[in-house]
Amino acid sequence: MMYIVFIMSVFYVVGFIGFSSKPSPVYGGMSLVVSGGLGCGIVMSSGGSFLGLVVFLVYLGGMMVVFGYTTAMATEEYPETWGSNVVVLSAFLVGLLMEIFMVMWLFSGEHELVGFYFSGLEGLMVLGEGGFEYVREDYSGGASLYSYGFWFLAMAGWMLFVSIFIAIEVTRKRY
Amino acid sequence: MNPLALSLILTTLLAGTLITMMSSHWLTAWMGLEMNMLTMIPILMKTTNPRSTEAATKYFMTQAMASMMLMMALTINLMYSGQWSITKMTNPVASNMALMALMTKLGSAPFHFWVPEVTQGVELTPGMILLTWQKLAPLSLLYQMATYTNTNLIYLSGLLSILIGGWGGLNQTQLRKILAYSSISHMGWMLIILPFNPTLTLLNLTIYIMLTLSIFMILTNTFTTSMSSLTLMWNKTPAMTIMLMTTLLSLGGLPPLSGFMPKWLMIHELTKNNSIIMPLTMAIMALLNMYFYMRLIYYSSLTILPSTNNMKMTWRFTNTKHTMTLPTLITLSNMLLPLTPMISMLE
Numbered sequence: 001m002m003y004i005v006f007i008m009s010v011f012y013v014v015g016f017i018g019f020s021s022k023p024s025p026v027y028g029g030m031s032l033v034v035s036g037g038l039g040c041g042i043v044m045s046s047g048g049s050f051l052g053l054v055v056f057l058v059y060l061g062g063m064m065v066v067f068g069y070t071t072a073m074a075t076e077e078y079p080e081t082w083g084s085n086v087v088v089l090s091a092f093l094v095g096l097l098m099e100i101f102m103v104m105w106l107f108s109g110e111h112e113l114v115g116f117y118f119s120g121l122e123g124l125m126v127l128g129e130g131g132f133e134y135v136r137e138d139y140s141g142g143a144s145l146y147s148y149g150f151w152f153l154a155m156a157g158w159m160l161f162v163s164i165f166i167a168i169e170v171t172r173k174r175y
Numbered sequence: 176m177n178p179l180a181l182s183l184i185l186t187t188l189l190a191g192t193l194i195t196m197m198s199s200h201w202l203t204a205w206m207g208l209e210m211n212m213l214t215m216i217p218i219l220m221k222t223t224n225p226r227s228t229e230a231a232t233k234y235f236m237t238q239a240m241a242s243m244m245l246m247m248a249l250t251i252n253l254m255y256s257g258q259w260s261i262t263k264m265t266n267p268v269a270s271n272m273a274l275m276a277l278m279t280k281l282g283s284a285p286f287h288f289w290v291p292e293v294t295q296g297v298e299l300t301p302g303m304i305l306l307t308w309q310k311l312a313p314l315s316l317l318y319q320m321a322t323y324t325n326t327n328l329i330y331l332s333g334l335l336s337i338l339i340g341g342w343g344g345l346n347q348t349q350l351r352k353i354l355a356y357s358s359i360s361h362m363g364w365m366l367i368i369l370p371f372n373p374t375l376t377l378l379n380l381t382i383y384i385m386l387t388l389s390i391f392m393i394l395t396n397t398f399t400t401s402m403s404s405l406t407l408m409w410n411k412t413p414a415m416t417i418m419l420m421t422t423l424l425s426l427g428g429l430p431p432l433s434g435f436m437p438k439w440l441m442i443h444e445l446t447k448n449n450s451i452i453m454p455l456t457m458a459i460m461a462l463l464n465m466y467f468y469m470r471l472i473y474y475s476s477l478t479i480l481p482s483t484n485n486m487k488m489t490w491r492f493t494n495t496k497h498t499m500t501l502p503t504l505i506t507l508s509n510m511l512l513p514l515t516p517m518i519s520m521l522e
Contacts, residue, residue, distance in 0.1 A: 152202075152203075152206075155194070155203075155206060155210075158187070158190075159187070159206075159209075159210055159213070162183060162184065162187045162210075162213070162214060163213060165180050165183055165184065165217075166184065166213060166214065166216060166217050168180075169176060169180060169184070169217035169220070170216060170217055170220060170231075174223040174224075174225075174228070
């Protein structure tokens with residue numbers, strides 16, 4: 001259980017291999033849910049409970065539902081684009097093999113174990129110094145988006161607004 | 176496109192480039208690049224044929240990959256240095272990865288494959304925006320971060336761009352692809368001088384943008400997109416045919432015209448730094464570009480292909496395309512060479 005973050009990050013990458021194996025919305029949807037959940041776990045283990053729940057709400061519950069599931073309803077379920085099922089399975093196995101090789105390389109040799117010890121990441125991943133204070137840091141990070149970082153918020157909101165116009169223009173009927 | 180949607184999208188395109196050019200924090204710079212990419216897609220898809228859709232998809236795929244690499248580079252930079260400034264990327268992994276990402280966005284070799292295909296697949300006006308405005312944001316980032324990158328990578332990419340821009344354009348008859356390969360070649364010239372004198376990069380960018388805008392606007396006014404329609408241009412607008420000739424010679428870098436100024440100053444700067452073989456190779460490879468511009472000039476203004484008699488006397492309709500900025504641009508792109516001492520104001 002000490003290495004839970006490492007295991008979560010390995011399965012996070014395996015989820016990515018899952019949706020890159022085949023351009024099908026079914027594969028994409030399931031793998032994104034799995035990877036999103038594990039990513040949320042990684043963020044939460046660094047102390048960001050609020051941001052992890054934001055991942056679930058906004059990413060999986062907002063973006064994924066709106067764009068991912070509507071794409072899955074609109075397009076073909078299993079497109080025959082990248083060859084037969086053998087090709088897809090071998091692509092997945094090659095990706096899995098690469099991940100296993102990387103994990104084995106990580107534990108061989110005398111170098112520093114990058115990506116294994118996640119203890120010092122509270123400062124990096126979530127705003128704050130990593131200690132237990134009276135105010136949780138990730139809440140203050142979320143709040144500072146509205147105070148110090150209002151320009152980022154304005155631009156992010158503007159881009160979301162414009163991207164709806166872009167999506168409508170792109171999906172307009174073309175003769 | 177609906178005028179309100181088009182004005183919203185063009186405003187955001189302008190805003191994206193300006194945000195990148197004005198930022199000192201990597202995150203806002205990346206944000207501006209993403210804004211550029213996203214709003215460029217409906218502009219590329221303005222016409223309704225599948226070719227434009229394919230070109231927009233290719234553009235999105237390559238630029239999204241470049242943005243991903245850039246984001247990875249700047250998180251690696253954050254991990255090793257703890258700060259987000261653009262000018263101080265001291266970790267070599269981060270700076271080289273960011274360099275490769277920005278070269279992909281610019282369309283330099285070996286990441287140039289999307290440029291001819293995307294430019295050919297869209298109309299002349301979106302192609303013009305693609306080859307001129309979209310170069311501003313990545314070059315402003317490269318201008319700031321070039322001091323810490325591996326200069327061998329910059330020279331390799333620049334030299335390869337000039338070679339590929341020269342040789343690639345030789346077999347083309349479509350004007351948009353010729354201008355795409357010309358853009359690749361000019362990016363190569365801009366990249367090579369970046370470690371030596373970044374001011375000359377900006378000068379080359381300015382003159383290249385003026386020249387490319389002039390040529391695209393001449394082509395838009397006469398509705399020519401291939402070499403075969405170039406041969407009919409003498410009939411419709413003889414003045415523009417002559418202007419196309421001088422602007423193309425300027426794009427190739429011929430002396431009394433403006434295009435000679437950046438090439439001359441760059442070769443001068445390179446030889447001042449004791450580098451002889453590289454500017455020699457660059458100058459010789461620029462001749463390849465000059466060859467296919469000469470071919471365009473030959474077919475548009477120096478010869479008249481055999482045609483029937485009634486084609487020699489066409490009915491002159493009123494021009495419906497606006498030519499408001501064209502005389503200024505053509506004058507600037509042909510006659511700026513005597514103003515060379517004024518580049519000290521760019522310092």
